[in-house]
Amino acid sequence: MPFTIRPVNEMDIPFLWEMLYQSIHVPEGEKPPGRDILRYPSIAQYMQNWGRAGDLGFVAVDEQGERVGSITCRLFQAGSRGYGYVDEDTPELGMAVRPENRGCGVGSLLLETLLAEASARGFAAVSLSVDSRNPALRLYERHGFREVTRSGASLVMAVGLSSRQAAPLASCHGPGGEASRVFLRPLVMKDAPALLELMVRNRELFEQVVPVRHELFYTLGKQEDIIRNSEKARMEGSRYAFGIFLRETEELIGEISLFEIMRGALQRAFLGYCLDERHNGKGLMTEAVSQVLDFAFREAGLHRIEAGAKPSNPGSLRVLEKAGFQKEGLARQNVKINGKWEDHVMYAILASDPRG
Known part of the structure; x- marks a missing residue:
C-alpha cells in the first residue's frame, strides 16, 4: 500500500507543528x-x-515509514476561538500534506479517517477555515463541507456527521465536457440492498465476463462484506471502488473500480466496471470512465491505467476507445471465466494521453 493512516502519538508532535506551518x-x-x-x-x-x-489526530506515512501529512481537530472555547470556530461543541479541523506528496490522494484518506472517527466519538459536526483561493476548498466540498460564514477570502465551513455519506467524485462532466448524467461515489452500507438487487438482476450478463461467483455472493451479507472490504482497501490506497449513480434519480446502476494498484516506479492500476443491462448503449459508462480517470490521474497520482475486454464484447471495447484508451495487444488465455480461459484485448491510457 502507498500510504498508511495511523493515530497521532507523542513522537509526532514536532511533525504536527511543521504541518501547522x-x-x-x-x-x-x-x-x-x-x-x-x-x-x-x-x-x-x-x-x-x-x-x-477532545483532541483527535492522524498521520499519513509512506511505504518507507516517512510521515507525509497530518490531520487534527480540536475543541475551542468562545473566549479563545480558532479561525474556523462555530461553537464550543464543534471541533475545528486542520490538515496539511507535504508539497511533494500532494495530488496522490493523501488528503482524502486523512479526511475520511478523521471524519469517521469524529462521528464515532459522538461529534455532531466538524468545522474548518479555508481561503477561497486554496485548491483544498474543492476537497472539502466533496466531503460535504458547506460555507457557514465568509470574511473576505476567508471561509468558515462545517459538515454535519450524522447524515454524512461518502463524497462523490469532483468531476461532473462527460468526456466531451458536457454535464454528466451520472456521478460516482464510494458505496456505503446503506447501498447494500441496491447493490444486491443490481447483481441479482444482471447475474446472467455479468457472469459472462467475470470469474465464477458462488451462491453466497448473491446474499445481502456478502454484499455488505464487499462494501466493508472496499472501504478498508480505499483507506489503504490499494483499491478504489465506486458506485455509478444516475444523477437525476440517484439510482445505483453500476460499479467501477481501480484495482491491483502498483506504486513506486510503476504508478499504475487496472480498471474494471459493470453496468445495469437496462442502461447499456446510452454512453453512461463512457461518462463514468471519464470521471474515474480524472480521479486516477489528478487525485490518486497514477501514471497509467490498463483495462481489458473479451473480443466478443464490442460494447466494452467501444467504451475504452471512446474514453481515450489505446489498444496494446491481445492477452491470450488471460482470465478463467466459467471454467474456460478467455483472451482479452488489452488497452491502456497514460496521464499524458489525450482523452476521448
Whole structure:
C-alpha cells in the first residue's frame, strides 16, 4: 500500500507543528510568512498542550515509514476561538500534506479517517477555515463541507456527521465536457440492498465476463462484506471502488473500480466496471470512465491505467476507445471465466494521453 493512516502519538508532535506551518495558505505570488508565525497565539493555540480532552489526530506515512501529512481537530472555547470556530461543541479541523506528496490522494484518506472517527466519538459536526483561493476548498466540498460564514477570502465551513455519506467524485462532466448524467461515489452500507438487487438482476450478463461467483455472493451479507472490504482497501490506497449513480434519480446502476494498484516506479492500476443491462448503449459508462480517470490521474497520482475486454464484447471495447484508451495487444488465455480461459484485448491510457 502507498500510504498508511495511523493515530497521532507523542513522537509526532514536532511533525504536527511543521504541518501547522505547511497548512498556512500562501496565495500565488506572495511570500510565505516566517516560521515565527507559529509563536503567534492565534496560530500556536492549534498545537499547544496537544493531547487535551477532545483532541483527535492522524498521520499519513509512506511505504518507507516517512510521515507525509497530518490531520487534527480540536475543541475551542468562545473566549479563545480558532479561525474556523462555530461553537464550543464543534471541533475545528486542520490538515496539511507535504508539497511533494500532494495530488496522490493523501488528503482524502486523512479526511475520511478523521471524519469517521469524529462521528464515532459522538461529534455532531466538524468545522474548518479555508481561503477561497486554496485548491483544498474543492476537497472539502466533496466531503460535504458547506460555507457557514465568509470574511473576505476567508471561509468558515462545517459538515454535519450524522447524515454524512461518502463524497462523490469532483468531476461532473462527460468526456466531451458536457454535464454528466451520472456521478460516482464510494458505496456505503446503506447501498447494500441496491447493490444486491443490481447483481441479482444482471447475474446472467455479468457472469459472462467475470470469474465464477458462488451462491453466497448473491446474499445481502456478502454484499455488505464487499462494501466493508472496499472501504478498508480505499483507506489503504490499494483499491478504489465506486458506485455509478444516475444523477437525476440517484439510482445505483453500476460499479467501477481501480484495482491491483502498483506504486513506486510503476504508478499504475487496472480498471474494471459493470453496468445495469437496462442502461447499456446510452454512453453512461463512457461518462463514468471519464470521471474515474480524472480521479486516477489528478487525485490518486497514477501514471497509467490498463483495462481489458473479451473480443466478443464490442460494447466494452467501444467504451475504452471512446474514453481515450489505446489498444496494446491481445492477452491470450488471460482470465478463467466459467471454467474456460478467455483472451482479452488489452488497452491502456497514460496521464499524458489525450482523452476521448
